[in-house]
Amino acid sequence: MAVTRANIYASFPEFNLGTNAAQDALVDAKLAEAQGQVDYAIFESVVNADSCVKYLTARLIALSPAGLNMKLTEKDGSTVYDREYVKLARAASMGFRVP
Numbered sequence: 001m002a003v004t005r006a007n008i009y010a011s012f013p014e015f016n017l018g019t020n021a022a023q024d025a026l027v028d029a030k031l032a033e034a035q036g037q038v039d040y041a042i043f044e045s046v047v048n049a050d051s052c053v054k055y056l057t058a059r060l061i062a063l064s065p066a067g068l069n070m071k072l073t074e075k076d077g078s079t080v081y082d083r084e085y086v087k088l089a090r091a092a093s094m095g096f097r098v099p
Contacts, residue, residue, distance in 0.1 A: 002035075003031060003053045004031075005024060007054065008057055011054050011058075012054075012081075014070070015027060015058070023066070026064060030057050030060040030064065031053070033057075033060055034057040034060055037056060042093075051084075051088055052088045055081050055088065062080065
């Protein structure tokens with residue numbers, strides 16, 4: 001399944017600010033960026049690649065100026081979405097696997 005803006009809003013309602021074209025454009029741009037960074041061939045065999053895309057999208061939004069205004073980023077630059085994304089990314093990159 002391809003992740004859509006509606007999936008992002010359903011998973012992270014804090015980004016759904018109602019009818020807001022600028023917010024929709026930001027979510028679409030960060031979603032496209034995240035989809036370009038997640039290789040489904042690698043991730044899908046180990047973890048749910050769509051979950052990786054969702055958490056990476058949320059992370060990228062949180063790191064954007066709009067996200068910084070929403071106070072979703074810590075002083076050290078981490079976001080509230082990092083823990084889950086890093087967990088999924090590590091699971092997808094851990095050495096050899098036996099099917």
